Amino acid sequence: MEFETKAIHAGQDPEPAYGAVSVPIYQTSTYAQESVGKHKGYDYARTGNPTRTALETAMAALEEGFGGLCFASGMAAESTFFYLLSPGDHVIVADDVYGGTYRLVNRVLREAMGIEFDTVDLTDLEALKKALREETRLVWVETPTNPLLKIIDIGAVADLAHEAGAWCAVDNTFASPYLQQPLKLGADAVIHSATKYLGGHSDVVGGAIVTAQAEMHERLAFLQNAVGGVPGPLDCFLVLRGLKTLALRMEAHCRNAQRLATFLSAHPRVRKTYYPGLPDHPGHDIAKRQMRGFGGMVSFETETEQEALDVCGKTKLFFLAESLGGVESLIEHPGRMTHASVAGSPLEVPAALVRLSVGIEHPDDLLEDLAQALG
Template sequence: MRFETKAIHVGQDPDPTYGAVSVPIYQTSTYAQPGVGESKGYEYARTGNPTRTALQEAVAALEEGAGALAFSSGMGAEATFFSLLQAGAHVVLGDDVYGGTYRLVSKVLAPSMGLEFDAVDLTDVEAVKKAVRDETRVVWVETPTNPLLKIVDIAEIAEIAHEVGAWCAVDNTFASPYLQRPLTLGADAVIHSATKYLGGHSDVVGGVIAANDSQLLERLGFLQNAVGAVPGPQDCFLVLRGLKTLALRMEAHCRNAGRIAEMLAGHPKVKRVYYPGLPEHPGHDVAARQMSGFGGMVSFEMETEQEALDVCTRTKLFFLAESLGGVESLIEHPGRMTHASVAGSPLEVPATLVRLSVGIEHPEDLLEDLRQALA
């Protein structure tokens, strides 16, 4: 079965009770049992819910994993994933990893469980080889990265992680499984903020982890229930509905972002454009190899911070907002918004940077909006 078909059919057979073709929202916290010690597959809704099961099966199929687990947010997924580790474990992260991931590792897990970490440039293979050690349990990859859109060679990093017995975990939020499937490139786990492209309509917060190894999946399943950062059935329904159009949406996001990146690259007021689809992007060749499209995120730098702030407030169709991956275009200033939590850390982003989440509106309208904001 091909991607578009899986997105609509896997885990989503008509409901056995009345034949509903849309997976019902099982809005229940518990399930009546036929007898003591017997069940119809579900006992309590933190442990399992049929709407959640449908979402998990669909995401597993799209990521080409043996299984997947859904969470109440991307950070819920990440916190649960890191609960796999023991006190004193070491983690290697990218040096422009999502600010929330850095905050979780540096401000929560490092002080609470003695987690040690190094943030390195994952595009520099020698630096990664130097950073990993016997205690390294996870090399956490994001590609493309947020907000500088660096491209990391997943296969290469997975190999280095495996040499020291660590897992390679890939945050696939920016690419989505339509453009990139890390498990097929050697990664051990794929993490998503389902809030973004998977949901796709800026109306739900959610997270997912997909994996292949049955022991890892079993442990993550245990932690999903034990930690309890689970999504409600309505949220699972919304992500499932989003998945059905993921392929169509990603095609449009890529097409529009490519046009916008080209326009920005030729604009006299724009100092630098970050988009892996541009041939001059340092990660272009790796992106062309491991992704089937270059995604819907574009970042660019203006000459000054004030100019960057001005552009952010002058667009009309691009809403000034955090988050990304929805059908509507968004613009933001990472230094003062999404990445304010890494200010003063080695992960600080340029103050002149603007980030776009390019939506699926008509490209000419988006280009006109940006041109007038830059004028």
């Protein structure tokens, strides 16, 4: 079955009682039991909900994994995944990772759980080899990275992680399962902020984990229930709604981003453009090999921080806002917004960096808006 068909049908058969074609929103916290201990598959909504089950089934199908688990946010998914670790375990994270991930590892896991970590340029396999050690349990990958859009060779990193006895987990938020399927490339788990491209309409917050093997899935399912960071049924319904059009939207995001990146790369007020679809991007060939398209995220640098701030304040169609992956285009200044938490750290982003989440509006209108903002 092809991706577009799975997105509409996996886990989403017509509702048996009345034949509803759309998965119902089972808005309940508990379930009546036929007798003590005898229920119809669900006993309490933190443990399970039919709307959530539909979404988890769909996510597993789209990532071609063993099983899917859904959470109240991307960070809830990440936090639950890190509960697989023990004090003294060592983690390697990319040196260009989402600021919230770095904050979680550096300010929570390190201080409260005794987890050790190093940041490594995962595009440099020799650097990864040197960073791996006996205590390394996990290599955490983002590709494309946020916000510098580095491309990491998932298969090569997974092989090195496995040789060292570690897991390889991939945050696939920027690509979505339509553009990239890390489990097929050797990763052990895939993590998503479902808030972004999966939901796709900037109206829901959620997260997901899909695993390659049963053992990890079963342990995470226990943690999902024990830790309790689960989504509500309306949230799950909204993400399911988004999945149905994911393939169509990602094609439009990619087309628009390619046009804007090409425009920016030739603009005299732009010092550097980051987009893996540009032939001179260092990861272009790897992206062509492991992705279906190059994604909807574009970053660029102006000459000064003030120029970057001015551009962010002058756009009309690009809304100045955090987050990404919705149908509408967004612009932000990572250094002062999404990545403010890594200021002063090895992950600090360039002060003149601007990040675009390119929506699915007509590209001519988006180009005109950027052109007037750049002046």
